[in-house]
Amino acid sequence: MRDQTDELTRKLRELAASAAPGSGIDVARAVRDGRVRLRRRRFAALGTVAAVAAATAAVSLLPAGGDRAPRPAPAATRASAAPAPDPDPLVVEASYGWLPANFDSVSYLPDHGRTVVRADSRVRDGGVMGPMVWLKVYPAGTTPSTGRLFYQGGPRQYRVEAPQVDGRPAYWVGRSPTAAEAPGGDWYLRWQTADGRWAELQAGYLEGTDAQRILHRIAEGVIVARRAIPLPYRISGVPAGLRLFEATFLRGQQMVPEDHVPWTSSINFLADGMHIGTTIEPDRPESAKSAADALGNGHTRSTCIRQHGLKLCTESLNGVDAYRSVGGPKAWLKRFTLLGTNQRDWTTDVLG
Template identity: 25%
Template sequence: MFSDLDEQLASTLKHRAGGDVDPTPFVQHARIRGRRLRLRRRALIAGGVAAACAALTSVVLVLPGGRTTDDPIAPASALMLPEARGAATVRPEEVGADPATVHFSPGALVSGAEYATWRAGRGIESVEFRGRSGQARFVLARTEVLLDELQQTLSSAGRPQPRSDVRVGDRPGVAWFDPSGDRQLWFVRWQPVDGLWAQLDTYAPTRDEATGTAGRVRFDGAHRCVVPFRLESVPPGGRLLECSVTFGRSARGTFVEGALVVGDASGRWLTVRAQPAPAGGARAGDLTAGPYRARRQGSDVLDMTVEPFVVEAFRKGWGDGYTEAEGLTILGGYRPVGDPSRPDTW
């Protein structure tokens, strides 16, 4: 195996062929190379010791803002939203009307999940769980049309099979599946109460297992859709349309991202999203957004750093119709709330 030392030897010998060879550069290079090898060997030994120590100790949970704890990686319950006060039977007119409230509990869907994304507003409420053991999405809507308009989020072969009648608990419904490799993506749709529609998308080996999982979703309580911030400066006529938040169970912390959608009666809307800020300090900005400094990210996105989060306002793609000036006004009303590591304080 040739090295840079071999190449230097050959080059120098060729250059000084027939004359005396000065060994000084060779010895100097060998010393440098030897020093690098010793440092590399020490690093490998240190890494092995660290790995052994890590195997003997509990995993340290790194929370947003850099705070750590000796607790193990978050349990599955950390993927749940805080409970809302006053559990009551869900009423159709309430579903998707209040972006701060989710009117169901997902039951067994949380088992084995590593991430959960909750949404509420604009006529629907939903949760999507993702993990190594599988994925599932549950949606509650005021009309069946809203379910038909949903974009499919779980992968399949794109060959949905004919529907068949099923029962979810004591309620009638329909189920169909779409092949997905060695498993099947099942869709179960039913009305948990008159005037309200529900759909579960889940991977399951049989129709009975899919409908059984759907039957474990509960509608006798409510949860709060929460994010660690508020928007206190919305243009005239604007209001909160939707809330979404993603939790994870990784050692980096349970909060992955949160977003609020604001809009008005004319159809304009804009999304503000917050995520944990990457290491390396705040991003410089040349625009003013209330007490903050913001910057352009392309032509359609504004962003700023308000520790411990990066905050973005999407004017297009995840928005439509708001001007840059209005986007800066909305960002200027951004206010952090609660402890970033405790959703119950948001």
């Protein structure tokens, strides 16, 4: 396990230190490859080490997604003032309108300042991984390119024409001028949306002769619209010195396979360059817990509270020093209001 941990740590550090690679070799890809071997929480802690290094250059409020009805778009920002931060740290630019019947969960992960909306298929009995699809929308004015390498030392990307999506240009990112499939059996489909931005689907473990047809049909159903995701908590009185780094919401067998919980959410801040990580998930009965239940990688200790059927935990690789501006880990947790396990009670008004 230590060898596996060291290898994953090395790969994550290389990702943080390198220029942004091809769209498939990114944090989401690292999640896909790493979670087979390591528990989700250990990966999160290791990922933080690499991510915080990258965050010293730029920290942004990362949007992400959900599966509730979209809320109305916010009013136009006043030109005389900087945009007010969104009260929901998890906002998505696009959602799935159609997925194959065996896809039963959607998760939301950060990716180089954007958000990946990930759909997972059920894992067959005795299997480890099932088909999965990532969805993201590029910022306005950004045109994704081909011609570069998929990853360091890997094959070159080629543009392979695809049928239009909703009457607009589309193409595959393939490993040769005539092969639409990417390395490792992945598929990448890009198309221009109605507002001029580019969207991308990446599929992994989607095999068979129907793989292209299925991915194209998923693209046809994508809804490009900004929407906030209800979350099971509120945070009051966030000090000005804390900067939002990222928020996530994960669900499904392939995202939390060893935690015995249906979903888990996290929100992460930077305080004076130090990382504060906090997770929220359904509390488990004692019979389902193990000695590895605590957050962290074996070198940090988490502080937790349990309320309304939820478990709230926080920890930092920098220890208690990271919590100076919030009065310590316990005082930080007191700023959270937990809303229970019924998703109808969750809110998009998270950051007070």
